[in-house]
Amino acid sequence: MTAQPNEGKPLTRDVDGATYQRIPVRTHVVMSGEDIVEVVTRYAGGLVLPGDIVFVTEKIVAISQGRAFPVDEIEPRRLATFLSKYVTKTSHGIGLGIPETMEMALRECGTPRILLAAAVAAVTKPFGRKGDFYRVAGPRARGIDGPTAHTIPPYNQQVVLIPLDSAGVARQLRQALGGEVEVAIVDVNDFGGNILGSTLTTAGEKALVGILADNPLGQGRESTPIGIVRRAS
Structure with a gap:
């Protein structure tokens, strides 16, 4: 896979002496009632490697739950x-x-x-x-x-609105993706971000916020509501 960053967003970010790739995953426009597990596994399932972190925007999770x-x-x-x-x-x-x-x-x-x-x-x-x-x-x-x-x-x-049971959704997605990755439901924009639910430790969530601090998925019409974090060095 050749990772393509969103416009104006670097593909990699250095945090605490390590370099991480933040790989945007493009999807169709997710609509109310779609199965978020099916959507994420369809687009990201063939791209992830053991040890990756899959991060999903809270917005598409909420939309899939009928909360738009x-x-x-x-x-x-x-x-x-x-x-x-x-x-x-x-x-x-x-x-x-x-x-x-x-x-x-x-x-x-x-x-x-x-x-x-x-x-x-x-x-x-x-x-x-x-x-x-x-x-x-x-x-x-x-x-x-x-x-x-x-x-x-x-x-x-x-x-x-914000999604329901983000932590539970993250656990479902981790299992569906094979159990060898971590998953986080994130609310990230150009002004900052936080983790709404994840399979990470508290320290892992804090590190992920730093890795995503510049909002690699973008703020507009990029159609990349899923991303993969992969340690590069």
């Missing part, structure tokens, strides 16, 4: 519209800054938790503290992806 919702089918309640006005807009993305994504946060996390998060943020933000809303609301709110122009259709017009 067209914006025009989401009916925000008045509370969602009100709260979304007070979300700070950043270069990281829409977040909960539109009524539709805030509505999904209310559904995912429950109204009491979102109201508590908003109240805490209202108190601490004037003192220069940032991020308290998401710290209180939790990962289900923080992981909501809103519609963005650079995303592959139809997901440029959809709200995608």
Whole structure:
């Protein structure tokens, strides 16, 4: 296999004195209801070697679970519209800054938790503290992806929630790939990343975040939601 990096992303990265390949794996556009195990094994199964780490974006896992919702089918309640006005807009993305994504946060996390998060943020933000809303609301709110122009259709017009049982999905994928690789479900973008679930140790997850820190799968329409990490030296 001749590995091809995504545009603007180097194929290798040096971390703690070792060099790692980050091999993007191109797929079709995954749709709701598809079997994520079948998708990953179809595209990555013939490429992996023992000792590799297969990393899968949380977005295609969530999509396969039916956790992507067209914006025009989401009916925000008045509370969602009100709260979304007070979300700070950043270069990281829409977040909960539109009524539709805030509505999904209310559904995912429950109204009491979102109201508590908003109240805490209202108190601490004037003192220069940032991020308290998401710290209180939790990962289900923080992981909501809103519609963005650079995303592959139809997901440029959809709200995608975080996947369910990422650790369990990682274990299923490891078994399906033969058991000699590790698997991680990742949420990585151009601003950072984290591991939602994996078969790695805690130290292994921390190392993987560093290996993927520059987002080798890209942020746009690359169609590479799966990647393989392989130690090169």
